[in-house]
């Protein structure tokens with residue numbers, strides 16, 4: 001699997017504004033924010049996209065999604081609410097082939113999808 005920009009952020013080879021990190025995930029600000037708060041969460045165990053998470057153990061997938069929610073809480077979004085997005089593949093609008101959850105919030109988001 002070739003290195004993506006997110007592999008390089010995870011390896012510390014290029015900078016990012018990290019908002020949270022633990023043994024399982026890294027959360028950092030999106031370089032092109034689509035809302036007042038726009039953070040990306042990646043698992044440290046690499047997968048290209050949501051589809052590939054089917055080959056993970058259920059507890060690994062569960063940990064990832066629990067931690068996405070925990071990052072949203074840490075960002076202060078639990079009460080106000082927020083949007084999570086996972087784009088998969090070309091027609092899904094995925095531009096970086098390293099699975100990542102978008103957390104968007106800090107303002108009222110229009111419509112049902114970004």
Ligand code: DGP
Pocket residue numbers: 005016017028029030031032040086087093094095096097
């Ligand atoms: P997606 O379209 O779902 O693959 O989203 C990829 C996101 O990654 C997009 O919103 C912009 C963001 N992004 C791309 N390159 C960088 C980067 O070098 N640093 C950061 N922090 N975000 C990036």
